[in-house]
Every structure is written in structure tokens, then in C-alpha cells.
Amino acid sequence: MLAGRIISTEESDLTTEASGKGLSLYDAARAMGVPFEDKAVPQDKYVDANGMRFHYLEWGDPSNPPLMLLHGFAQTCHSWDFVALSLCDRYRVIALDQRGHGDSDWAPDGDYTPETQQKDIAAIVGELGLSQFKLMGLSMGGRNSFTYTANNPEQVKALVIVDAGPENQRAGSNNIRSFVTQEDELDSVEDFVNRVLKFNPRRAAEQVRGSLLHNLKQLPSGKWTWKYDKILRSPDRRMGGDPEMTKRLWGYIESLQCPTMVVRGENSDVIALETANEMHERIPNGRLVTVEKAGHLVMGDNPSGFLAAVNGFFAEL
Numbered sequence: 001m002l003a004g005r006i007i008s009t010e011e012s013d014l015t016t017e018a019s020g021k022g023l024s025l026y027d028a029a030r031a032m033g034v035p036f037e038d039k040a041v042p043q044d045k046y047v048d049a050n051g052m053r054f055h056y057l058e059w060g061d062p063s064n065p066p067l068m069l070l071h072g073f074a075q076t077c078h079s080w081d082f083v084a085l086s087l088c089d090r091y092r093v094i095a096l097d098q099r100g101h102g103d104s105d106w107a108p109d110g111d112y113t114p115e116t117q118q119k120d121i122a123a124i125v126g127e128l129g130l131s132q133f134k135l136m137g138l139s140m141g142g143r144n145s146f147t148y149t150a151n152n153p154e155q156v157k158a159l160v161i162v163d164a165g166p167e168n169q170r171a172g173s174n175n176i177r178s179f180v181t182q183e184d185e186l187d188s189v190e191d192f193v194n195r196v197l198k199f200n201p202r203r204a205a206e207q208v209r210g211s212l213l214h215n216l217k218q219l220p221s222g223k224w225t226w227k228y229d230k231i232l233r234s235p236d237r238r239m240g241g242d243p244e245m246t247k248r249l250w251g252y253i254e255s256l257q258c259p260t261m262v263v264r265g266e267n268s269d270v271i272a273l274e275t276a277n278e279m280h281e282r283i284p285n286g287r288l289v290t291v292e293k294a295g296h297l298v299m300g301d302n303p304s305g306f307l308a309a310v311n312g313f314f315a316e317l
Helices: 025-031 077-087 114-128 140-151 170-180 189-199 205-212 243-254 273-282 303-316
Strands: 043-049 052-059 066-070 092-096 133-138 156-162 216-218 224-226 260-265 286-291
Touching (some): 025 205, 043 114, 052 077, 077 092, 092 114, 114 140, 140 243, 189 224, 243 273, 273 286
Antiparallel strands (some): 216 224
């Protein structure tokens, strides 16, 4: 059962991962070589599941085959805007704000483990009446996607794991930790834009600005801060390095049954090529694709290259 209101998003409001001041999503998509059929406009929707309220964007005809998209750590559903725009002529695309992120509820007990988040996905899938859907996730969302799929093999028709795995490179994890634990209240959106550009110089300022407008909120003081749960950027929070969890995650990888594509950014500092190769070898029905000119945030760094890989994989199915 859907809960909460359904809001239609106007085309002029699509200041997204792709767009920025004076540049619409559609113009930005064309500039980045992203193919799309129509100027699709998503709907903002909410669903109550697993004791929490989740926000998601729904793109395309509801009668189309379903495709769920899971964003990475400290991101929002809008990180998939290029991909959703391109695929929504063929799929009912559901881009979810996971717990603690975007416009979804924060975990009241601070629980953001993969097992708990896969329970979120299972509950949302049940509430939305999805079955035999395709699932795609980046980074944290990629980990959550293969955790869910391993525990619900009858539900997922095909899986795309984007720059995610059972273990991360220390350098990449340290870079992310250093980024998210910085001072989290700044004077302006532009201050955050400049910070992100230092962290990921592959992006244009307009693209970064468009993305951040969906991941920032203004405080009563006039300063700006991140939308996602403050506990996730605490210096005391452990990020990776748990041998028992790593062992469990490799177990999930080995138990995957559906066709699965592992996607790695050519310049990723998070997932080592050796890890991606091992995932490919240990997934019974898996394949591996490297997207050129992309770091960890593959579908934002090189959306046309990423979509070429995804479309090829789906066509083979």
C-alpha cells in the first residue's frame, strides 16, 4: 500500500545530477551523449515499509517491466537521473532513496547494516507489488543489491553491481571517509560545489551543482548542510574492515543465481581490479565490464559508456 502524497515534478524543476543553473536535465543528457526517447518527467512518491517512510522517483509507464535503482553512500535517487531518463521508455524505473538518505527516513536506531537494508528492499518490493524485476546498485547500493538478491533469488531477473564488492581498497575508503567527515555546515551551496570538485575533478561544476541541490538543505541559521543522516558522517563510525562482514558478503556473491554484470570504473580507487575479477569468477552466471574514463561514480562520470554496457547486458538477456 502506498503511503503519503504523490507529487508531479515539473520539467522546469529537473535540476538534477545532470543539470545546473540554466541547463535542463535533457540538455545536459544530450551534452553527455546520453540517448533518450522523450522528455520524461518522474513522479515523487513515498511508501511505508519496514517501519519507515521511503521516498522514490518513478519514471516511465507503470505497465513496463520494473527496474529498481539503488544509489551509493551519501547520495540520493537523483544520482540515477541520466540512467533513468534513458531507460524509462522501456522500463518502469524506480529510483529509491535508501534509509538515512535523500527524503527517506533516518534509521532511529542508527542501523545501516547490509542485512537491515536488504529487509528494507524486501518490504518495499512487497508494498509496490514488484516481481521478476531488474536491480542495479552503485557502491553501497551495489552491496545492498547483491545482498538482497542472494536472499531473494526468486525476485530478481537480472542484477547489475556497479563498483561495489565484498571488500574495498583502503585508499578509496580513506578518501571517502576524509570527504564525509569534514565540517558539514557551510555558508553556501557553492562552498559545497567547490569541495566536491576537489574530491571528484572529473565532473563539470554545473553537473555537481545540479546534483548537490538534491542532497543539501538550508538550516534556520542560513547555513547549508547535507540531507543524509549525520551519524553516517561521524568520525567514530566504522567504515569497512570487518572480516566477518567481508566473509558474509563473499558468501552472498557466491550464492547469486540470476544473470549478473559487475561494472567497474576504469579509474576506481574503491574496487580493485583483482576484486572485480574475483567477483566475476565466483558469480556462477556473471560477467565483468570496465567503463573507461570513469572513477568510482561510474554512471555520473561516464553515463554514455555505462549505458552502453547496461544496454548490451540487457539485450543479451
